[in-house]
Amino acid sequence: MNQSSSLLHTDSSSCLQTVSLNMPDEALSTPIVNDQFSAQDADITIQSSDGILFKLHRSNLAGITGAFPGPEIDTQGEIVHLTEPAKVLEIVFQYVYPRKHPSLKDLDFDTLLQVAEAVEKYDVFSAMNTCEWRLSEFLPDHAVEILAHSVKHGYPESIDKAGLVLSRTPHLEMVEMLPLHCVVPWLKYQGAWQKIFDNAIRHIDGMFYNYYCYDVQHVCSPCRVSLLGWVTKLSQIKTISSLRDAITTRNPSIYNNSVAHPWCSNCSGNICQFHLPTVQKILEDGITSIPPFTEFLKAKEPAPSA
Secondary structure, three states: OOOOOOOOOOOOOOOOOOOOOOOOHHHHOOOEEEEEEEOOOOOEEEEOOOOEEEEEOHHHHHHHOOOOOOOOOOOOOOEEEOOOOHHHHHHHHHHHOOOOOOOOOOOOHHHHHHHHHHHHHOOOHHHHHHHHHHHHOOOOOOHHHHHHHHHHHOOHHHHHHHHHHOOOOOHHHHHHHOOHHHHHHHHHHHHHHHHHHHHHHHHHHOOEEOOOOOEOOEEOHHHHHHHHHHHHHHOOOOOHHHHHHHHHHOOOOOOOOOOOOOOOOOOEOOEOOOOHHHHHHHHHHHHHHOOOHHHHHHOOOOOOOO
């Protein structure tokens, strides 16, 4: 493969040559060549969406990517126009030459996502795993964008990580964001989450009323009301991390029984010490048992009967 004589080791955060708004008109009309990709023996010229030229070798593009023409195809000296800006292409093209590749660690999320989309679009295989790894570091803040990207390009680990973060997001928000083939699996995935709370409520409703909380089948009225209220409030929490914390710590701001327990010696303060641990375990076991979102994507819809 050819090695561009002007390729120097730079990380993805290097500055690009830009056009000053104060330059003369004649200077503005002169094409600017990216200083990292300006080889004299280049046999293909690519122009970014913001007008920067990249002089490259088709043998490198053909050998490393799956979407660019090889040296056997004559472009007749014409410039190939791409839709990505120069700051994105400069990073992408660093992966098509035999050199140390950029780590992408200093990129902001929006630029990283553009790079990730570009390497998928042009089949720059050597950059795909790095992009996926770096994108996952932006969870949970950018879970929606990461889930959409991962579903589009087939990254199951990232799908499951982002899906878990978004598992408590309201249905409508997710349906509007997801591709059509993911809508039904997502509704089933969220249905599995709702079933956790339904099971806890069913357990509480199945107990008998009594003056005392003295075994797994008998609960006093104040504790029953408090437990049902606690589970209902838990079901309204919109982030998985907050939900887990609330279940584990029994946050008093969520579980707050103001009803006195003058007759139940097994209850103390605002905590039902007899039944709360059981309900807590039902919820925790339910969360653990939910399959990742990719399992719902794999499930096949039953064929319609003849």
